[in-house]
Amino acid sequence: MAQPPPLLASRQLEVGYLGQAILPPVDLEIRAGEFWAVIGRNGSGKTTWLKTMLGLMPPVKGSVEQSRADLNLSYLPQRKAIDELYPLLARDVVRMGLDRKWSFVRPWFGGEPPEVERALDEMGVLGLANEPFRRLSEGQKQRVLFARLSVSSAHLAVLDEPTSAMDQVAEHEAFTLLDGLRKRHGLAIVIVSHYLGMVRRFADRALLLDRDTQTALSGAPSAVFADDRFQARFSERPPPLETAEDGDD
Amino acid sequence: MTDAAPASSSEALSEQELEQAFGGDLGAGPGAQPSATVAATPEAPAMGADRSAREGAPSWKEFSHGWELGIYRDPVLCGVFAGLVLGVLGVFVVLRRAVFVTAAVSQAAGLGVALAFLVELTWHVPVPPVGGALVLALTATAILSLRMQRMRLPSETLVGLIYLGASAGAILVGDRIAQDSHDIASILFGTAVLVRPLDLSLVFAAGLVTLAVIAVCYRGFLFAGFDPEGARVHRLPVRALDLLLWALVAIEVSVTTRAIGALPVFAFAVVPAMAALALVERVRWALVVAAVFGGLSGGLGYLFAFFFEFPVGASQATLALLFLLVCLPIARVLRGSAA
Structure with a gap:
């Protein structure tokens, strides 16, 4: 083949x-x-x-x-490259996966699409959707970031x-x-x-x-x-x- | 910075004096300096700095009278709006770990004002002081965006260099444009006691532009700051977004510094954001809380200065710090209950 x-x-x-x-x-x-x-x-x-x-x-x-x-490419850098000072919920981080090809003439607006919860569910962390990302354990953070990959259409x-x-x-x-x-x-x-x-x-x-x-x-x-x-x-x-x-x- | 308490109306400017004070806009250049200095200098007789000669404490009646005349309305509105916008912008500044960039840009703006006056005095070419402030602030921002890693120096050193160079330059140039040393700070930075209509208009215009750009670019700023490499792979213009953010800081800081002074601007750009980020767990809520704290610090700080006869800028900065001090234990309780 x-x-x-x-x-x-x-x-x-x-x-x-x-x-x-x-x-x-x-x-x-x-x-x-x-x-x-x-x-x-x-x-x-x-x-x-x-x-x-x-x-x-x-x-x-x-x-x-x-x-x-x-x-479409997606990148999950080493953890030190991700700034955990940012106060974001787990769902906010996953939402970034959908933010692709932003431009000044075509900025993003709008709410949260259903794919976000689907991806969180897929990674077994739907219950953490409204938890602050920076307070999650390392394993939980990675699952959330994997959910970001999942929605990214990569x-x-x-x-x-x-x-x-x-x-x-x-x-x-x-x-x-x-x-x-x-x-x-x-x-x-x-x-x-x-x-x-x-x-x-x-x-x-x-x-x-x-x-x-x-x-x-x-x-x-x-x-x-x-x-x-x-x-x-x-x-x-x-x-x-x-x-x-x-x-x- | 030089600062002054607002004058109570028993010693306040008459309408004629107000006209005289505002009529000589600093923006018109050094030729207007004497009347403008009346408006902005703490020791000016019209502002009634001799507190011992005062009869009783300032009252609401006096304040409302001054408000109707516009003496207090404009600086209060300016303080509130500057605090609100700088509070919002400050969230991104604090998250980018660049709080002293604001101070350095503010000093650069002051140098720009001084140079504008110097050009007019020396070559008789009228240069708007705000224009000078903008050019120098944007230049400082561009220099700060250089990649210091290539010079094997941390970025903070460049911030320090710009702060130092701009401060020294402003004092040296100021020495050539002002007769009395106390005039220099008010000429360069304003005092927050009285705000000229032109400055108020510029603060509103720059603030609205800043808020509009943040609204449009919010998601871009967020992704580019949280995970810049991931954002670049998603084809975000990360470098352009960074430059835009710092250009907004330069514009907002230069315009507000000119209107209300360096100290409150630095305070508004840092402290409300710190309080908000300590208190909430979502950037969008941090923006709202920082805007509220910043606006309240600007407005209540002015009232505090009026009724207790303190310098305005320092009062506004202190109010912002008080908000932070109240928020920190609340944030600790909230984090404890969440855990």
Whole structure:
């Protein structure tokens, strides 16, 4: 069967700062419904690569190609990039998912569409709709932000370490929720994660980035984990396949 | 800043004196300074600063008489409206963690006024003081929008530099345009005691524009502030929204500073928003509460200054602080009960 065209593709993409590349060129294609995991140690260039793919940073060389002009992207940055000083209810945060392509000649008005409550319900946090976002637990906040993704009409969602502040149970739940979003909405997901067990269980594509060894390796997670460069960098075998029981302890 | 208590009507300006005071609009340039100084300077005889010579405390009757004459109406309306609009704008300023930007922009506006006078005195080219204030305030805002990270310095250093440069510049330029040092502050910033009709009109116009822009761009400002990267990926013009927000701050601060002084403007742009954000859990309600607190601080502050014979700007700032002090324990109780 022929593969669908890629939503987003990097062509000999080099990322970095002030014209200085920090990683080797990357060629890859992200298709609808794919679950990509970007892995690598701290400071390996994962966030820089993501931001360049999203157009938040200019590429040093190469290009990022979108399949269509109206491609909808959504981004869940690292938690520190979200300002929790803002007094917003959970439903206000989800409502932002619908705020797309604002312009001065076409600003948004109007009330809250029904999709907001549907998405909160989908993520199991409808009861928290009127709670202040900043008072929620880390797991609850992530569910609300996932609800924001759900309503965003995105074709591709990019998440930068969304489970970094979670325990193993919450992390497993988060991956399960994201996988559900992918299946229900046909969404492509790209996630940065340090939890290799979850990557092995949920992702169908992986990208290993390493600035120190100038590695950029993509493929099926099992193939990436078996590669010598992965083995050398992580210096241990990848953890066994996660099971539901594993997540419950 | 220099400030003064409102004159009670036993010592208040007669209509003829009022006409003389307002007729010489500072906006007309330094040539109008003597009569304008009567209106704005605390030591001016027409304002009756010699409190010891006064018979009894100011009364409502005196106030209402002065209100009918317009002496108190305009500054009260100006204080209320400036407080309301700055309260709303202040919510975004506080949420952007940029409270001292207001102070720096205010000082830049003062320098702009001083330069306008200097240009007129030196080259005899009439420059509207508010125009000078706007240009310098917008310039300061543009400089503040520079990315300081590239200079390996925190953004606060630039705020401090602008504040310092503008303050020193205003004093140096002011030295060349005023005979007495106490005139400088009132020429540069106004005093909130009396507000000229032109300034009141400008405060209303700038305020209405600010409120209209905030209403239109509310959701954009919210998303761009809460999650700027997420907003950019959703194709919001985040940079343009930021520039627009700071341009609004520059315009509103320069116009209101010219009318009522730097101290109340800084207070209105920070304190009501702090109280509101402590009290409520939704930005839209914070805007309403900050507007109410700001407006009340402006109006009640003037009344407080009138009846207790205190300086107006400081009274308005103190009222705003009192609202905050009342709100903080209430907010703590509310948070406790919610938890």
